[in-house]
Amino acid sequence: MTIKFIAIDLGGVLFSEGKAFARKGWSLEGYDVDLLHSLMVSPPSMDLRKGIINDHQFWNEFLPTKIPPHYDVNKIKSIYYDGYLLDQDIANFIEKCKQQGIQAVAFSGNIPSRVEYLDNKYSFRKLFDKECYSYDHQATKPDVYFVEALIKVCYPKETESIKLSHGKPLEGDNLKTFSELGPSILYLDDNPKDSKPALNYNIQVFNYQRGKFDELSKFITEKGINIKL
Structure with missing residues (x-):
């Protein structure tokens, strides 16, 4: 063939696959792992993957409205990226x-x-x-x-x-x-x-x-x- x-x-x-690494990292930071995982597979996340919205719209506009105010968006992103x-x-x-x-x-x-x-x-x-x-x-x-x-x-x-x-x-x-x-x-x-x-x-x-x-x-x-x- x-x-x-x-x-x-x-x-x-x-x-x-970086999901397990990300969940562990978020947990060590004291973050709600299930909440963050759900946001990473949410409709806006899918729109980001498809290029319908950009990174700024997802990380800086959408995500902060869905997480507690003391959560560090940059830390969440860094852990998410480091999993691969x-x-x-x-x-x-x-x-x-x-x-x-x-x-x-x-x-x-x-x-x-x-x-x-x-x-x-x-x-x-x-x-x-x-x-x-x-x-x-x-x-x-x-x-x-x-x-x-x-x-x-x-x-x-x-x-x-x-x-x-x-x-x-x-x-x-x-x-x-x-x-x-x-x-x-x-x-x-x-x-x-x-x-x-x-x-x-x-x-x-x-x-x-x-x-x-x-x-x-x-x-x-x-x-x-x-x-x-």
């Missing part, structure tokens, strides 16, 4: 794929400032040839629109004439085109719910768990994928 692109989710694949740790197995995997002529695509439903923070800390963006972020497409996982946007990022010329519409998945010949391109993409996510829509486009999906790189290696071998590890 010929793979031309590896699509790597940031949170949970390239980086460890680089998975060196995946970083090495990306490098090996690129050496074999396979392009690497980063994707994420994260917020702009957190992506910037992680790049400043790890310089991870240099690993990738292309990027697909929720805030660039006003859609996040598990929306099928996000998967369609990812395919367009991989194949801009082949899909140039096809227009995407929010809430209206591709049909007919357009769906056929995307479904024919899908098998050349290996898609790594840590959440089966988030990765499920990619299966609609015949994308090769693997749900990765940190520390279990051997399972990814086994998947590649069993599928006969053209990646030498």
Whole structure:
């Protein structure tokens, strides 16, 4: 099976999922962990991920109205940002794929400032040839629109004439085109719910768990994928 692109989710694949770290850090500060977690997955948080509102609107206008006055917004944000740790197995995997002529695509439903923070800390963006972020497409996982946007990022010329519409998945010949391109993409996510829509486009999906790189290696071998590890 010929793979031309590896699509790597940031949170949970390239980086460890930061929720547990954030909850522990907030707890040590004496903050209401459940309250803060609920705000990080609230509708305004989703709007921030989609690029509908900006960081200032979320952190400086929305959040202070929802937390006790003695809570430090900057401390909350810092703990939230610090939760991601680089998975060196995946970083090495990306490098090996690129050496074999396979392009690497980063994707994420994260917020702009957190992506910037992680790049400043790890310089991870240099690993990738292309990027697909929720805030660039006003859609996040598990929306099928996000998967369609990812395919367009991989194949801009082949899909140039096809227009995407929010809430209206591709049909007919357009769906056929995307479904024919899908098998050349290996898609790594840590959440089966988030990765499920990619299966609609015949994308090769693997749900990765940190520390279990051997399972990814086994998947590649069993599928006969053209990646030498």
